[in-house]
Amino acid sequence: MRSTAIRPARASDLDALEALEREAFIGDRLSRRALKNFIAARDRLLVAADREGVAGYALVTWRKGGRRARLYSLAVSRRKFGRGVGRALLAAVHRRVAARGYEALRLEVREDNKRAIALYEGLGYRRFGRYEDYYEDGAAALRLEKPLIRPASRKNSRK
Numbered sequence: 001m002r003s004t005a006i007r008p009a010r011a012s013d014l015d016a017l018e019a020l021e022r023e024a025f026i027g028d029r030l031s032r033r034a035l036k037n038f039i040a041a042r043d044r045l046l047v048a049a050d051r052e053g054v055a056g057y058a059l060v061t062w063r064k065g066g067r068r069a070r071l072y073s074l075a076v077s078r079r080k081f082g083r084g085v086g087r088a089l090l091a092a093v094h095r096r097v098a099a100r101g102y103e104a105l106r107l108e109v110r111e112d113n114k115r116a117i118a119l120y121e122g123l124g125y126r127r128f129g130r131y132e133d134y135y136e137d138g139a140a141a142l143r144l145e146k147p148l149i150r151p152a153s154r155k156n157s158r159k
């Protein structure tokens, strides 16, 4: 991870993001067009980049005025698995979303995705629900949520 930087995605990352999406997911993939739109929607799509290019991405969505943001997608290149890239992307997402005042981050994950579930639970996500028949192939999704620590300046303004 030493030489890996987390930064917002740029238009020049589009080819790499599309390739990563194909590599990481069999179905339910984001289209090139969707990726392009998310790059334009500032700060929602983060990439982990090293000297060899894009090693992973995290995509988060939110609604103005909402209390929770949603981790829409997370993917790391197979050649970079197990080196802390996923964890670093999530840490960056947590910081950014908390700084925007969101109280929690929610996500859905395939029930059979042991690696991702271990990553999320290790970072403090808790199961709170399940969707039957959620993915294109009929697999179920677990719903996970992580409470976020609000920056100190906002902490006392709620009472």
Ligand SMILES: CC(C)(COP(=O)(O)OP(=O)(O)OC[C@H]1O[C@@H](n2cnc3c(N)ncnc32)[C@H](O)[C@@H]1OP(=O)(O)O)[C@@H](O)C(=O)NCCC(=O)NCCS
Binding pocket: 024, 025, 073, 074, 075, 076, 077, 080, 081, 082, 083, 084, 085, 086, 087, 088, 108, 109, 110, 113, 114, 115, 116, 118, 119, 120, 122
């Ligand atoms: C899930 C994914 C993002 C993890 O990224 P990663 O960079 O390999 O993960 P990290 O190296 O940051 O690992 C962090 C934690 O993940 C878990 N993990 C990583 N590899 C694992 C493995 N082979 N088996 C079980 N848990 C594993 C561990 O909890 C690990 O913590 P540890 O290092 O303290 O043991 C990556 O495997 C991926 O892109 N998978 C394909 C796409 C996908 O499933 N995305 C999630 C959709 S919800």
